[in-house]
Amino acid sequence: MEGVESPKAPQVSQNQGKRPNQNAHGDGRKPAKTRKKQKPAVEGSHDEVLLLDIQALLEAQKLSDDFAGEAAESNPLPEQGSEIEVEVVEQSSTGDGLALQQGSKQIYVVPFTVKGDIVKVKAYRQIHGQGYTQADFISVIKPSLLRDDSRIRCQYFSRCSGCQFQMLDYSEQLKLKRDIVVKAYRNFSQLAPELVPEILDTIGSPLQYGYRTKLTPHFDGPPGGHRRGPKKSLSERPPIGFTPKTSRKVLDIEDCPIATEAVRKGLTAERTRMDAEFGRYTKGATILLRESTQRVPKPSDGEPTPASPADTLHVAESATHTDYKTCITDNNATSTEYIDSFIFTNPAGSFFQNNNSILPPFTAHIREHILPPTTPPGSKPIRNLIDAYSGSGLFTITQAALFPGGSIGIDIAGKSIEFARRNAALNGLAESQCRFLAADAPELFKSVKDGAYDPDETVVVLDPPRKGCDASFLRQLLQFAPRRVVYVSCNVHTQARDVGVLVRGEVEGLSEEKAEDGAEKKRRVRYDIESIRGFDFFPQTGHVEGVAILNRVEI
Structure with a gap:
């Protein structure tokens, strides 16, 4: 990719990382207890998502929960430090x-691998009663047809926990991400x-490397x-970087090829600064x-440059x-993009999307779908x-031109609202077109x-x-009953959960005789899903990232 210096692809054949203070399970932690009762899938956490994928694989192998527990006991982990060969099947x-x-029914969870790989791993923690074992990736014995390690641009791949798919062609990455959205709605929507x-x-990113406008090494x-x-x-000078998969100690990172050129040069400068100033730090x-941009x-013709x-x-x-x-x-400085x-x-130091290259097509997609394709006869525009x-x-401003009645944004962070108002002015939007309210999201419905x-x-x-919307917000949203909802989320699992609530038109307390303010309910609604797409x-x-477009349906 232009403007991105590609370091020599590392040999992903040996992982030297070791887990400190390893016990018989290899990681210094006590064996996980058998979970007696499975909680409903509602949080969208890493562990919950992983367990649902494992249960699906167990079901595909026609294994009951009881048999899974027996499989774990009948297939004990190898002795500490020994290595086994496994094939990645999902x-x-x-x-x-x-x-x-x-010859075993036990599932091993192995990072940095792809379906079809045969790899050498070290099993370090058995999750009793759930039929799986966590394992460290060591080396590739026989690569999948999908794997090509020459694609890897980072010398820390398979040690740094930031990237998982650098060995894959980008089209395959996009297919996997579509599958993630599919499984999220299957597992969490209850639809x-x-x-x-x-x-x-x-929708893919225009840049696959050199795209991250923010990094926070430590x-x-x-x-x-x-x-x-x-x-x-x-x-x-201490190691400066990120927490690896195989240790609690910081992995020293000299360069990160997914970061923009300015951020990469900034990392080099900060490491040089720390060479001289490390003695100032007691913790x-x-x-x-x-990254920040000054546009000129x-x-x-004839004017000086x-x-x-x-x-x-860096100059673009x-x-x-x-x-x-x-x-x-400086966390308190102002960035511009x-x-x-x-x-x-x-x-x-605040949140803003960290891949600027995809924001133009992303906001264009929202602009193309934020209004219904047609307005039925007799309906209000x-x-x-x-x-x-x-x-x-971001959305209040980039979509404001479509709404003659005006756009309003609400956020609990007062500092963000200050900048939102400033951004509206910078983009030539009057308060009658675009205004902002500093309050918790449920306060929106009072206004x-x-x-x-x-x-x-x-x-x-x-x-x-990432945690999604709470029940109170969804209840008030259904009571307000807007004609159309566009749900954008960085966690497609909690998005699927919330979309399921809106499609069913059901949330705890909504079926009561009276609304929260004591007034009689005027209508009951639910929503149909028009489209779901990942970015x-x-x-x-x-x-x-997920975008779901919903339309109101009267009940």
């Missing part, structure tokens, strides 16, 4: 491979299959620094690396302007946008009960945190 939605040892439309193909403090007594300073810390229009800003780390040219890229390390012609400023969990105004927003003329955009915000990883 890919989990966590990005891990699910593997079997020949009959006929209520879930075919999941559309995942380092540990001096050994024993947590104890009482005089503070000890670091005696040498560990996290380093912010955030290209001069007309402006000099680059002194701290420029277009036909109409030049973007000067810098790397911010552009999505097409829209400008957004944010506190550098949609005039209003309500953007829940709006942050610094619309005054009749300012006709639900028949309103679309609501949801972009909640690949983080190539080379197992993460996928």
Whole structure:
């Protein structure tokens, strides 16, 4: 990829990482207890998603829960430090491979592998009663037809936990991510299959490397620094990087090829700074690396070319302007980035999407689908946008031109709302077109009960945190009953759970005789799913963003 220096692909044949203080299970931890009762799938956590994939594989092998427990006992782990050979037969939605040892029914969860790989692993923790064992990847014995290690651009792959799929062709990564969305709705929505439309193909990122505009490497403090007594300073520059799969110690990372050029150069600069300043630190810390852009229009014929800003780390040219890229390390500084012609400023340490290259097609997709394809005769046209969990105004601002009645964004973070208002002004949007409210999301519905927003003329955009929407919010959303809902999520599993609630039109407490304010309920509604599509915000990883479009149906 242009502008991305590709380090020599490492040999992914040996993983030297060791787990400290290993016991008979190989990891220093007590054996997991048998879980007597399976909790409902509602959290969308890594462990919950993994267990559902394992249960599906067990069912595919025609194994009951009882037999799975017997399989675990009849197939004990090898002695500490010994290695076994397994074949990867399925890919989990966590990005891990699910593997079997020949002659055994026990499932091994192995990172950095792909379906069809035969690999050498070290089993380190058996999950009793659930039919699987966690294992460390050691080496590839026979690669899958899908695996090509020459694609790997990072020397830390299979040790750093950040990426899982660098050995795969990008088209295969997108297929896997579509499968993740499919399984999320199968496992978490509690909907009959006929209520879930075919999941559309995942939209890929224009950049597969060199895309991350933010990294937060960290380092540990001096050994024993947590104890009482005089503070000890670091005696040498500590490893600076990320927590690996195979150890609790920080993995020293000199370069990260999925980061933008400015962020990569910023990492080099921070490591050089730490070479001189490590003695100032008595405890560990996290380093912010955030790309910021200064956009300068290209001069007309005869006009002088402006000099680059002194701290420029990378320059990106277009036909109409030049973007000067810098790397911010101060959490309280202001970062700037552009999505097409829209400008957004944010506190550098706060959340904003970390792949700028996909934001133009992503916001264009929302723009193309935020309104219904047609307006049936006798129906009111949609005039209003309500953007829940709006942050610094990504959707409120980029979609505002479509809504003559205006757009409103709400977020609990007052600082984000300050910047959202500033961003609206920077993009030439008057308050009558685009306004923001600093409050918890449920407060939104109190502000619309005054009749300012006709639900028949309103679309609501949801972009909640990974945990999804709480029951109170979903209850109030169903009571308000907007004509259309666009649900954007960084966790397709909790998105599927919440979409299931909206499609059923059921949430705890909604069927009561009276609404929360004591007034009689005027209507009962549910939603149909128009479309579901994934977006690949983080190539080379197992993460996928989801967009679901919903239409109101009267009950």
